[in-house]
Amino acid sequence: MGLDTEYTETQRAIARFVESLASRYGRKYIRDLVSSGATFPHAMWNDIAQAGYLGMAIPEEFGGTAMSYDDVRVFFTEMGRHGLITLHFVSYFMDCLLVGAGNQAMKERYLPKLAAGEYWSFAITEPSAGTNSFRISTSAVREGSNYRINGQKVFITGFAESQKLVLVTKTDVKGTGPRKEAFTLFVIDRNAPGITCTPMNMGTHSPESQYIVFFEDVVVPEENRIGAEGAGLEILFNALNLERIVIAALALGLGEHVFAKGVAYAKDRVVFGEAIGSHQAVQHMLARAFVKLRLANLANREAAIAFDRGNDSRTVGMYANMAKLACTEAAFEAGDAAFQVHGGAGITDECDVAAILPMIRTLRVAPINNEMTLNYLGEKCLGLPKSY
Ligand SMILES: Cc1cc2nc3c(=O)[nH]c(=O)nc-3n(C[C@H](O)[C@H](O)[C@H](O)COP(=O)(O)OP(=O)(O)OC[C@H]3O[C@@H](n4cnc5c(N)ncnc54)[C@H](O)[C@@H]3O)c2cc1C
Structure with missing residues (x-):
């Protein structure tokens, strides 16, 4: 509609990039992926990563392009305008999560990979908690320098396609402390022993899949914890x-x-x-x-x-x-x-x-x-x- 007069020079460049992306991966690309049952837009994702747009929220010292959140907004608005959508893009906010709450070692280890196109999923939703996240029951119980995780998540976008998962767990399993301090975040390897998943049948017409994910005695080292215990x-x-x-x-x-x-x-x-x-x-x-x-x-x-x-x-x-x-x-x-x-x-x-x-x-x-x-x-x- 040509009305984005407020765009900065950088944002105009973003719009031009997305336009060129759409000329290679337009709606036909998305629709063909959907009809072939593909669950991840690999080629388009890689092109976006190569152009630096998966590192927009990541500082340059960790391999990102350190753009503003308003630039991020423009990027995704433009993607939508060309009909290029998958919910995998929501993984973006995990960059922000690690930048804000990860320790130096985590940032060095993970952020360059995320900027280069590694895909991470995110799991908070549970069948019997739904919107009420306080009711989640996936537990992380400390055992020395590890945590043992048991539970189940649902609707997890792209879990099977991801390399890592940010998992929301309950560490105050007995509920003895303040309610807000009962939850802890972890970075989990998608292939860690004890994790299984099953795809859900969804009708979103998008090249993605949501999964039910089961955690059975998954052992995670404490260095995979994001932030302090209870700060989730x-x-x-x-x-x-x-x-x-x-x-x-x-x-x-x-x-x-x-x-x-x-x-x-x-x-x-x-x-x-x-x-x-x-x-x-x-x-x-x-x-x-x-x-x-x-x-x-x-x-x-x-x-x-x-x-x-x-x-x-x-x-x-x-x-x-x-x-x-x-x-x-x-x-x-x-x-x-x-x-x-x-x-x-x-x-x-x-x-x-x-x-x-x-x-x-x-x-x-x-x-x-x-x-x-x-x-x-x-x-x-x-x-x-x-x-x-
Ligand atoms: C396509 C898709 C992708 C998803 N991807 C992910 C993912 O990657 N990771 C993840 O963790 N989760 C994911 N989810 C889950 C999603 O976050 C939840 O579906 C959502 O938070 C709502 O939870 P629920 O479905 O259990 O709805 P419920 O909690 O059962 O709520 C049902 C409806 O009740 C109403 N309602 C509930 N509580 C209130 C209230 N307090 N006040 C007023 N109205 C209320 C609302 O209308 C709500 O839509 C995904 C879901 C979908 C559909």
Whole structure:
């Protein structure tokens, strides 16, 4: 839609890179991977890594390109705009997690590999805890200088394709200490003895797979612990703000991608003697969706800039939760409008509209459902009583 006048020179370069990437790996590439059952976009991922865009959140001394979080936002918005999405990109926030909370040895060991394209998965969700992370029961019990891990995670994106996993565990198994200090993060080898997984059947039309992962007496050395024992939640809260911004950017970009198809179709399609876009019912629906997309984009920009400024985690959290809510809702509304405008053609493979909607819809639920973003805003920003 050519309206990103606020882009810096670097961000224009990012947009040009993504455009060239899309000329090599466009929607056909993504769709072919999906129909062949592929679970990882290896070629595209490697090209992104080679160009330095997997190291955007990593300092140069650890092999990264040390760009701003606002640049990260632009990168993912542009990826979405070209319809290039997999949830593997959410792994990005683990760079941020290690940069913020990893010790020097961890940073030296892991960050250069992540910048070079190593893929890591992330596991917090459990079947009987769901959104209520305090109820997770995957335990890490200290045994000398090791931890023994037992439990189960679900919905883990790309687990089988990953080299490492960041795992959220409960170390205060008996629950004797403060609730917020019960959780600890570990870096786990994907092939560590005692780990098994099984793929889930999902309908996201994306080259990825989610897995149920089982941990049975998995032994992890303490040097794989990220941060202090019991500091897991605090570390996560900050890093998850970046996850929200990345998800908001991808959703927004995808919404714009489908929306642009709707606008083009509304100009071309003639059924009552004039283009359907000349009817106000169609035009106003599109104009309204357009406004919401642009406002949501501004909200996400504000969130990324707050992160770049080094604002405290609660302030960034306010903007990041607003942006996640605004972008995923605006994207869904715009996608739905684009589908409506296409009439029956919207469901055809040729138009490639319907295939994108399940992913946009999913982003209102995962990685955090929008009700929880509202709970955060109500409680932390408006000072209302905790509602759940
Ligand atoms: C495609 C996909 C990829 C995923 N990838 C990963 C991954 O890589 N790693 C990982 O750990 N997890 C992953 N997840 C899991 C995801 O984070 C969870 O699905 C999500 O957090 C919601 O948990 P749940 O599905 O158990 O929903 P539930 O907790 O059962 O909630 C169901 C619904 O209830 C409502 N609700 C719940 N609690 C509240 C409340 N307090 N207030 C108001 N409404 C509420 C919401 O509408 C919510 O959508 C993925 C999920 C999907 C679909």
